[in-house]
Amino acid sequence: MASKRTQALLYARRAAMAAIALLLLVAGVRSSWGTAQHVMLSKGREHGTLTVASCGGETCTGPYTPEGRTADHPRVTIEKSIAAKKGARLPVVLKPGTTEAVRAGAPGILHAWAPLGGALLLAALVVAGGLRLTRLAWGAALAGGALLGAAFLAL
Known part of the structure; x- marks a missing residue:
């Protein structure tokens, strides 16, 4: 038993x-x-470049310049990473309906x-x-x- x-x-x-x-x-x-x-599924989303203007504790902000014919955004936020320094230009994708960005390309996928x-x-x-x-x-x-x-x- x-x-x-x-x-x-x-x-x-x-x-x-x-x-x-x-x-x-x-x-x-x-x-x-x-x-x-x-x-990864960025087709149809806003692509552009974020120029880091300032960084806080968890996020960085800066102006966003789009690649296509979408409107510029004066202030877009992105999660702070190791490489985000003032003046850095990062390729980003905007989350739909927000001013929150995520890194694009291979670094964004890995992150x-x-x-x-x-x-x-x-x-x-x-x-x-x-x-x-x-x-x-x-x-x-x-x-x-x-x-x-x-x-x-x-x-």
């Missing part, structure tokens, strides 16, 4: 660890998609998916420790680390 109980506990533990790892990955994708959708990179690193710990799947854990950790490293280098 004890062996069946032990077996059931092992299955329950593995199911719980798999659910936690899946929850981490879903949270990373959901957190990333809020910004990534504007960068948008950075939360998924962190989620992959956390899930790798759960997969290695809770599920004992070390190869899968190393793969997830390497993918997450590569994503975060590439985002850091691109910005």
Whole structure:
């Protein structure tokens, strides 16, 4: 009887660890998609250049010059990143109906998916420790680390 109980506990533990790892990955994708959708599906959205005029604690602001025939915006905000210094000119995409911008191109895509990179690193710990799947854990950790490293280098 004890062996069946032990077996059931092992299955329950593995199911719980798999659910936690899946929850981490879903949270990373959901957190990333809020910004990534504007960068990756940018057709039909306003593209232009933001010239950084000032930076606060979490955001930078500056004038926006569009690429097409859309109106100029005197003050557009963007999330503060490592590379945002006063006078920097950044290619951006505006979120529809707002004056909030996100980085365009490869740096913008990598920056948008950075939360998924962190989620992959956390899930790798759960997969290695809770599920004992070390190869899968190393793969997830390497993918997450590569994503975060590439985002850091691109910005």
